[in-house]
Amino acid sequence: MKTPPSRDEIEISIFGPGIGEAIVIHVGDNEWLIVDSCIDRISRNPIAIKYLKDLNVNISSSVKFFIVTHWHDDHIRGASTILGECEGALFACSGAIGSDEFIQFCLSGRGALMESSGLEEFNDILEILSSRTDDGRMESRGPQWAIADRKLLHLPKKGRCFNVEVHALSPSDAAMTLALREIGQMMPKAGVPKRRVISQTPNHAAVALWVIIEDLNILLGSDLENHPPNNLGWKAVLISQNRPAGRALVVKVPHHGSSDAYNRDMWNQMVLSDPIALLTPFASGVKPLPSTADIGRIRKHASRIYCTGRPSGWHPPRRDPSVERTIRETVRTRRLIHGRMGHVRVRFKAGEGLNNPRIELFEQAFAVE
Amino acid sequence: MRISTEQAFAEQVEKTGYAFAEQAIDKYIIAPNINPVTEESQEAFVSDLARGSTETPKIVIELPRVLRKPPVTAQPQHRFRVLQKFEGTVLEISGQECRALVRDLTSPGYVEEVTFSIEEISASDRGLAVPGGIFYWYLGYDDHIEGQRYRSSAIIFRRFPAWREKDLIKAKKKAESLIKRLGWKREDSSFQR
Numbered sequence: 001m002k003t004p005p006s007r008d009e010i011e012i013s014i015f016g017p018g019i020g021e022a023i024v025i026h027v028g029d030n031e032w033l034i035v036d037s038c039i040d041r042i043s044r045n046p047i048a049i050k051y052l053k054d055l056n057v058n059i060s061s062s063v064k065f066f067i068v069t070h071w072h073d074d075h076i077r078g079a080s081t082i083l084g085e086c087e088g089a090l091f092a093c094s095g096a097i098g099s100d101e102f103i104q105f106c107l108s109g110r111g112a113l114m115e116s117s118g119l120e121e122f123n124d125i126l127e128i129l130s131s132r133t134d135d136g137r138m139e140s141r142g143p144q145w146a147i148a149d150r151k152l153l154h155l156p157k158k159g160r161c162f163n164v165e166v167h168a169l170s171p172s173d174a175a176m177t178l179a180l181r182e183i184g185q186m187m188p189k190a191g192v193p194k195r196r197v198i199s200q201t202p203n204h205a206a207v208a209l210w211v212i213i214e215d216l217n218i219l220l221g222s223d224l225e226n227h228p229p230n231n232l233g234w235k236a237v238l239i240s241q242n243r244p245a246g247r248a249l250v251v252k253v254p255h256h257g258s259s260d261a262y263n264r265d266m267w268n269q270m271v272l273s274d275p276i277a278l279l280t281p282f283a284s285g286v287k288p289l290p291s292t293a294d295i296g297r298i299r300k301h302a303s304r305i306y307c308t309g310r311p312s313g314w315h316p317p318r319r320d321p322s323v324e325r326t327i328r329e330t331v332r333t334r335r336l337i338h339g340r341m342g343h344v345r346v347r348f349k350a351g352e353g354l355n356n357p358r359i360e361l362f363e364q365a366f367a368v369e
Numbered sequence: 370m371r372i373s374t375e376q377a378f379a380e381q382v383e384k385t386g387y388a389f390a391e392q393a394i395d396k397y398i399i400a401p402n403i404n405p406v407t408e409e410s411q412e413a414f415v416s417d418l419a420r421g422s423t424e425t426p427k428i429v430i431e432l433p434r435v436l437r438k439p440p441v442t443a444q445p446q447h448r449f450r451v452l453q454k455f456e457g458t459v460l461e462i463s464g465q466e467c468r469a470l471v472r473d474l475t476s477p478g479y480v481e482e483v484t485f486s487i488e489e490i491s492a493s494d495r496g497l498a499v500p501g502g503i504f505y506w507y508l509g510y511d512d513h514i515e516g517q518r519y520r521s522s523a524i525i526f527r528r529f530p531a532w533r534e535k536d537l538i539k540a541k542k543k544a545e546s547l548i549k550r551l552g553w554k555r556e557d558s559s560f561q562r
Binding site for chain 1 (some may be wrong): 419425452453458459460466470473475476478479480481482483484485486495499500501502503508510520521522528529530531532533534536537539540543544545547548550551552553
């Protein structure tokens with residue numbers, strides 16, 4: 001697990017502990033991208049940082065790009081720590097949260113006990129960005145606002161093993177308008193008691209990404225969902241004339257494989273016929289994801305499906321028997337949502353072609369049969 | 370026999386219990402007059418205490434500025450022995466059911482999602498059970514004064530103050546200043562670098 005990829009090896013690593021996910025990509029030449037963040041419960045560090053340190057990567061100079069695809073708790077935990085450590089990385093986040101309303105929303109929550117961990121992280125991110133305003137490097141100030149059809153990163157092949165590009169496929173203009181309206185509705189109002197922010201709205205503002213590493217296309221679906229209007233979610237991505245051409249061999253299945261995020265055309269038009277599908281579970285919510293039905297739906301498009309863990313079945317710590325008995329008498333349902341970290345690693349060696357990936361599963365990760 | 374006020378109080382606690390003795394002695398503590406303590410006044414005080422009188426005393430005596438009340442020993446009390454504590458956040462109220470995330474405060478690091486009947490929430494707290502509402506959930510033993518022990522679960526909601534207009538104006542000003550400092554410019558609905 002601790003063997004770093006060679007200079008001409010591409011790696012896609014996906015981590016998920018039950019709630020939250022993070023993706024780490026080696027684009028060649030010891031240069032790395034990080035997408036989203038979650039915390040390793042044992043080390044209490046962002047898993048991306050822990051993993052790269054385990055590989056002896058110089059994080060401050062080797063991580064070139066870090067994006068938070070949306071501000072929900074399960075994608076942003078530990079993001080400020082990553083930003084703080086990755087001093088050379090271009091930071092990007094959804095254009096929908098690049099609004100004065102959202103910044104005001106974050107700052108209102110500071111110290112007011114209304115914070116979710118997502119807002120708390122974003123506050124810390126703002127502080128880091130603010131502290132970098134005097135260092136003269138525009139890229140350290142960021143963020144690069146991700147909106148549909150915008151190229152977020154280009155590392156040209158000159159002197160490198162591969163040409164690397166990262167494109168945002170979402171959010172669409174309509175999604176940004178909608179997200180701003182939702183933020184407006186969540187804004188605190190005078191006279192209303194303070195409470196924690198619970199965001200249960202659809203993930204309109206999530207950034208789906210298209211990553212090109214030479215001949216390899218990777219589709220990272222984030223939590224982007226599928227909605228009836230053509231100008232939102234996957235439908236907006238599909239009708240766009242400006243998204244990058246080609247089909248993806250590796251897919252991070254959107255929104256943990258949920259039916260809300262399924263779009264058949266996405267699979268038929270943007271993904272190769274036998275892709276490598278990567279999944280993370282989501283153990284919170286009314287229904288843990290992915291369900292058996294979700295897997296069955298994905299199975300129609302992909303025979304190689306790998307998941308970082310199962311969405312349930314973890315055990316809480318051993319507690320006093322009388323406590324356990326009282327809990328059982330009080331609650332109707334109960335589920336531990338934060339299990340052990342799982343890790344799926346896909347590596348492609350230059351010269352061996354894209355047909356011979358090396359797929360490794362660590363900890364709780366498993367191949368879906 | 371000469372007796373100090375502390376001793377008198379301690380004896381009275383023995384005879385009538387702490388609360389009753391305290392009620393009697395408070396009458397003296399609030400008396401503003403300062404007279405030299407005499408044997409006569411002490412005796413009057415002690416006898417007053419013994420009767421448990423709450424009438425205005427005829428003789429006012431000087432008491433120490435701080436009266437050290439003796440500790441109460443072996444007094445049976447109703448108490449709740451906490452074995453497990455969670456901090457919860459309400460995610461959803463659906464009909465008669467509450468869905469919440471509970472964070473283990475006894476063994477930190479574990480988060481569970483639970484559903485329970487809103488009947489578990491006391492009537493006075495039910496108005497606070499809205500998405501985003503924060504509560505503590507205590508589990509343990511309820512030891513009653515009569516000696517019985519019951520297993521117990523108590524869900525207690527936190528009461529937060531309301532947002533004030535000035536907090537919101539302050540946040541808005543801070544946001545504007547931060548955006549200016551970061552050099553972000555607004556174009557359409559997002560900032561552009």
